[in-house]
Amino acid sequence: MWEHLDATIPTYALYIYGVLIVIELAFELTQKVRGYKLGDTLCSLTMGGFYIGMSALMKGFTLWFFYFVQKYALFDFGQSWVAFIACYIAVDFLFYWYHRCIHEVRVGWAAHVAHHSSEEFNLGATAFRQSFAEPLLEPFFYVGAVLIGFDPLMVLVAIQINLIYMFWVHLRRFPKMHPAIEWLFVTPSHHRVHHAANIQYLDKNYSGTFIIWDRMFGSFAEEIETPEFGIVQQLRHNNPIRASFDSWIALAGDVWRAKGVRNKLGYLLRPPGWAPDGQGMTTRQRREAADAAGSAT
Numbered sequence: 001m002w003e004h005l006d007a008t009i010p011t012y013a014l015y016i017y018g019v020l021i022v023i024e025l026a027f028e029l030t031q032k033v034r035g036y037k038l039g040d041t042l043c044s045l046t047m048g049g050f051y052i053g054m055s056a057l058m059k060g061f062t063l064w065f066f067y068f069v070q071k072y073a074l075f076d077f078g079q080s081w082v083a084f085i086a087c088y089i090a091v092d093f094l095f096y097w098y099h100r101c102i103h104e105v106r107v108g109w110a111a112h113v114a115h116h117s118s119e120e121f122n123l124g125a126t127a128f129r130q131s132f133a134e135p136l137l138e139p140f141f142y143v144g145a146v147l148i149g150f151d152p153l154m155v156l157v158a159i160q161i162n163l164i165y166m167f168w169v170h171l172r173r174f175p176k177m178h179p180a181i182e183w184l185f186v187t188p189s190h191h192r193v194h195h196a197a198n199i200q201y202l203d204k205n206y207s208g209t210f211i212i213w214d215r216m217f218g219s220f221a222e223e224i225e226t227p228e229f230g231i232v233q234q235l236r237h238n239n240p241i242r243a244s245f246d247s248w249i250a251l252a253g254d255v256w257r258a259k260g261v262r263n264k265l266g267y268l269l270r271p272p273g274w275a276p277d278g279q280g281m282t283t284r285q286r287r288e289a290a291d292a293a294g295s296a297t
Contacts, residue, residue, distance in 0.1 A: 001079070006153050009160045013167075020168055021124045027173070035172055039238035040118055041125040046240035047114055048128030051135065058135040065139050066152035075149030084158065087150040089210070091142060091158040096213035098141035099206040102134070109272040110247040111137060117243050119230040120172075121195055126229075127170040132244055165209050166191075176223070186211045189223040196227030197234075199290045202283045232286075 028035050077083040102108030111133035118126045138159075145155045169191035176182060176189045186207050194205040204221035207213045214220035235243055254267045254275075263276045273282040281289075 003153050006156050006160070009157060009164075013160070013164050016164060017123070017127075017167060024123050024171065031173075033173070035120065035122045036125060037120060040120050043238040043240045043243060044118055044125035044129035047132075047244060048130055050132035050240070050244060051128075051130035054132045055135040058139070062139040062156070063152065066143060066146045066155060069143050069146050070152055073147055073149045077149045077151075079151060079154070083150065084154055087145060087154050088158045088161065090145045090148060090150065091155060091162055092207070092209045093213060094142055094144050095162060095208040096206050096217075098138065099208070100217075100219065101141075102137070103203050103206065104271050105269055106251060106272050106274065107268045108137070110251045113231060113247045113272075114243055116195060116231050117235050119234060121170060121192060121227075121229045122172055123167065123170050126195070127167050133248075162208050170195075182211075183215075184210060184212060190214075192227045192229075193221050193223050195229050197230050197232055198225055198228055199286055200225070201227060202232070202286065 024035070077086065102112040111131045114131040115129055118129050120126055142155060142159060145158070146152055150158075166186070169186055169188045171188040172192065174188040177187050181187065182189065186205070186209055190205045190207070190211050193201045196202075201221055204219055205211065205214050206219055211220065235246075237243075251267065255264050258264045258267055258276070266274060266276065271282045271284070273280045273285070278285075
């Protein structure tokens with residue numbers, strides 16, 4: 001059953017994505033708002049192609065890796081739908097920590113920054129703007145679900161459904177939902193915060209399906225101020241090659257110039273913006289500076 005679902009879900013996903021994009025475009029046309037820019041859209045779709053290609057190349061390795069690890073699993077939870085629900089929750093929990101790591105560890109951010117580099121926020125472009133490097137990292141974070149005792153194919157199905165869920169939350173003009181839904185699930189409001197460059201929104205709302213992980217682990221932020229989408233230092237271009245590789249080139253340059261193994265590892269493993277002797281500007285330092293400026297006025 002799980003093998004069949006693993007093979008057919010991508011097809012269903014395309015239909016779901018297509019319907020949602022048509023609805024979004026229809027809304028934009030009827031409301032006479034402009035949520036897409038040609039250069040940005042082409043850049044995002046090209047980068048999405050890079051991601052899909054790398055994901056296809058990594059699929060075989062991921063399956064082999066999961067089945068190899070399965071023999072060391074602590075338990076065997078079987079094939080039931082109850083087991084799948086538990087598996088989905090476990091996968092979403094692992095996604096939270098994976099997503100948090102690739103934001104708060106420089107080498108992970110080098111892989112993930114591409115997804116945040118658009119100044120737009122929409123389904124037809126931004127949701128597809130992904131990094132070619134992330135499929136290389138994902139198996140090593142999700143393997144924990146297999147080690148616990150979930151079937152490898154069941155884990156892959158849960159990952160795919162989680163990705164489908166995360167697509168629709170890239171809606172820019174979708175209003176806040178009922179408070180009970182906003183408390184439990186990730187909504188467009190939560191994800192707009194995640195994609196914002198506003199200082200109070202940086203490194204917030206990492207969850208995929210259940211926003212409760214952010215509430216539990218102190219990374220939740222409510223959408224109050226209108227989000228300004230993109231990254232702190234905006235790209236200001238629509239070159240998909242540069243958008244994919246500039247962060248890696250900058251990281252390699254910092255590591256090369258750093259003196260000593262400790263500083264080299266610091267550039268790789270500490271938060272983005274870190275520099276030796278506190279000379280950088282991490283998210284925490286940006287917030288401290290903003291708070292200090294606010295107190296002085």
